Amino acid sequence: MARAKNRYRVYGFALVAAVLLIAAAFLTMAAFANGKPALGGVALQVNGEPVETEEWRQAVLRHRAAVYAELQPLSSQTDPTKFWRTKIGEETPLERLHRVALEELVRIKVQQQLAKREGLLADSTYAVFLKDLEKENQRREKAVEKGEVIFGPLRYDEVSYYDMKQGELTASLQEKLYPASDASDERIAAYYEENKESRFKRTPEVALRQLIFPFAEGGMTREAAAEWAERVREALKAGEDWEAVRQKLVSRDEVTFDTETMVLNERFMREEGMRWQKLIGAGLPLKTGEISEAFEENGAYRVLICTGIEPQGYYPLAEVKDGIRSEWSRNQYERLVDRLTNEAEIEIVRKTFDRVDGT
16 A cells, blocks of 8 residues: 555554564663663654664654743643643644654654765664764773863763764765755856845944943942833934933933944944844844834943934845855755655654653
8 A cells, every 4th residue: 555645654563573672672782871771662664764762762852841841831731740741722742742853853864864875874773873972982081091182072962962963964965965066157146136135235334323321339220220211212202302302311410321323334243243232133123213122231221213224235246156055055955855854754653652751
């Protein structure tokens, strides 16, 4: 019978007993992983290749915290032990966790299968990965004992080593299948013109007037600075003239404030971006005449008024050509992986798949 695309087939114990026994023997050697015993068995198959339960558990663990943070506020369940199996909408948190983890794991496995076909990977089983991890950690420890320099940690954990190896594999596959040099000059030029407005427009220069309400020992409190910044913002939003507002502030002895004109441009963001992240985030989206929300940064509450915008044109094709080549390579590769993921035949072994809950 032909298999339906992405159909989840449930195996009976008799059909997978032999596979479970073989995988269990391998995974016993991996019992050291994360200080937990290996679960053993096969949780699913992707395009006919078994995926060990230990790898499935790691995929679930990777997403457990994020799913909990997303769904816990929506849950009426106060008993943490029942949270994962109590429905929120159409599915339980555990079902959501399994779905998210499965989507990512299938994407990883189809890339590993592709790498084997291309001669870039000899074995994609998790048992072999765990043995490679232990060998690498032993190598690093011996190197340190000999006084040799190593880069990275003394020992990799499962997650970091898995991510590193998968990242290296992805880069190798992308370069082999879609080398950036294959992007022709005509293709690059066409991409540049098609995406010129959205991708290659230089950041405009945004002229700003900044109202600054500092707080410090002996001056205004943080609360007072925040209050005055908000009062001034509301007055300006209501249409009051800037000079009139400034004069009112000057007449108030209890108010400490300053004003400053400045220009947000590429140079400022390159040189001062780390120090002024909130200011840049508040100022760049403003249109001429618009007023920002009050925000706190570097010891003061601040309000910005945009006084003008000067367009800066576009990055020339010669400056962005290499980036376009790399992007073309990445996009081509991602489209291939998307297709392989969508076409993958997934078969679930319920007995082992369902008992993995990320603990």
